[in-house]
Amino acid sequence: MSDAMTEDDADVFIKICGLRTERDVEAAVAAGADAVGFVFAPGSPRTVDAATARRLAALVPAGVLTVGVFRGQSVEEVRRFAEESGVRGVQLHGEEGPEHYAALRAEGRTLLRATAERVRRCGEYGEDLLLLDAPDPGSGKPWNWGSADFTAPEGRWLLAGGLNPSNVHEALKATGAWGVDVSSGVESERGVKSPALIHAFAQAARGR
């Protein structure tokens, strides 16, 4: 488990996802992100190769968790990307079952399970962190986290899906999420991160 995950629970955990350039990394780190994500799922405007992620991850301070983001990829592929890039966390967005998490557990990486399903508690699949996301991850579309019938899972979970500097504070208040994850909401155009929006997002998440 990463250092960032053992810090004071009162401080919201912030993950900035889909970084592709040095400027993105600098902006996320300067904003005080607890985790940064590199997308290895194919077909996204944010997809990077393992060598790019390795170069960028080397710029990230030790206390910030580096995460590889996958969708529907085999254990072997996840393992290969994780080893080649050196990320310390793995986030799975597909239909992966508990056996996937068990297979990856031995490598000592922080495991994030992303799902659009209703889940009762974090850890059911052996993950360290649960991520409740929209059905179409990375689309910037919100889901009904604010609805009256939403029940927050037990344990540490991150809220994702359509978050931005204008709605993140309200979303945290409404759901009680332990942390947040964002990609589209901190971009000036699809796939292009905005340092100003990253800063504004982190400030708003912390209620400043």
Ligand SMILES: O=C(O)c1ccccc1N[C@@H]1O[C@H](COP(=O)(O)O)[C@@H](O)[C@H]1O
């Ligand atoms: O960002 C992507 O393109 C992506 C592709 C495949 C799987 C996950 C992806 N991103 C994850 O989506 C949410 C944030 O989405 P949003 O754009 O802020 O609505 C987050 O979990 C990212 O890690």
